[in-house]
Amino acid sequence: MRPVALLALLLVAACGVPQPPRGFPGPGPVDPRPGASRIDRAQVAQANRDPGYCRARLQAAGARHSVMPGFQGPGACGYPWAVRLEPGGRAARWLPQAPPTSCGVALAVHIWERDIVQPAARRHLGEPVVAIRQLAAYGCRTIGGRPGGPLSEHARANAIDISGFRTASGREISLIRDWHGEPRTRAFLREVRDGACGLFGTVLSPDHDRAHADHFHFDQADRRTPFCR
């Protein structure tokens, strides 16, 4: 390489390309170990607060997305802005279309699909997942639907409920039917549940209670230690 070209390359490497913060999961090589992908709580909080930071982190993670306007619900329900994961690229589709969520949820769910769901699907099912089924993100409600109780993270679109998966061969996997199904599918579902624990503040599965017999609940509640069951 000629010295001038080398100098130009070094200058670009030094200051020309914005780099994600150290330790933040980007589009690089995937570590297939369950739980290897993590987002720390401070990064989630910043992603939820700051649209510029949010977009940079989604781009670094290779997530196609759009930023959505806010929504004012009744009382304290609603959100100032949201993000929706868009189809395309190498990511699985959402069925139905991905809902608007907080940035922390969108980012975590994208990384979860890429680094946790796909390796687990290949290992346990022998094929990739091509679609993820979601039930809801935003909903103005209290935790467990208790009247007068604290608002659910769903009330701020800071949560998503996921009910199943479709694989490349067209096989449908649902939590309600397959959580206690045949061993390989059970192992897949437990691995994707456990892998979500490094990415979300709260992970609830059919092991938690009967209200979650048919879905995973993932949210980005601001808690010091993730709650995972």
Ligand SMILES: [Zn+2]
């Ligand atoms: Zn939920």
